Amino acid sequence: MGKKGDLSGFERGVVVGARRAGLSISETADLLGFSRTTISRVYRERSEKEEISSERQLYGRKCLVDVRGQRRMGRLVPDDRKATGTQINKQNL
Numbered sequence: 001m002g003k004k005g006d007l008s009g010f011e012r013g014v015v016v017g018a019r020r021a022g023l024s025i026s027e028t029a030d031l032l033g034f035s036r037t038t039i040s041r042v043y044r045e046r047s048e049k050e051e052i053s054s055e056r057q058l059y060g061r062k063c064l065v066d067v068r069g070q071r072r073m074g075r076l077v078p079d080d081r082k083a084t085g086t087q088i089n090k091q092n093l
Contacts, residue, residue: 007042011032012042012046014032015028015032015034015038015039015042016043016046018032025039
C-alpha cells in the first residue's frame with residue numbers, strides 16, 4: 001500500500017466516515033484494504049486536527065430563522081403538524 005501520504009483526501013474521508021459509522025479499526029481495514037495502523041493514524045490525525053461536528057456549520061444553506069424564531073416554531077408546529085404556514089400565522093395573530 002505504501003506510506004500514509006499516498007492516501008488521497010477522498011480515501012482519508014472514507015476512512016473517517018467508516019469509523020464514524022461504527023466500524024472497528026479491523027473491520028475498516030478489511031473493508032478498505034488499508035493496514036490497521038494506517039486506519040488508526042488517519043482517524044486520529046483527522047480527529048485531533050479539527051472538530052468534525054463543527055464542519056457542518058460551513059456547508060449548506062444559511063439558516064433563515066434565528067434562534068428565537070426556531071424556539072417559537074418549536075412551540076407552534078407540534079400543535080398542528082399538518083397546518084400550512086398561512087394557517088399557523090392566522091392562529092397566532
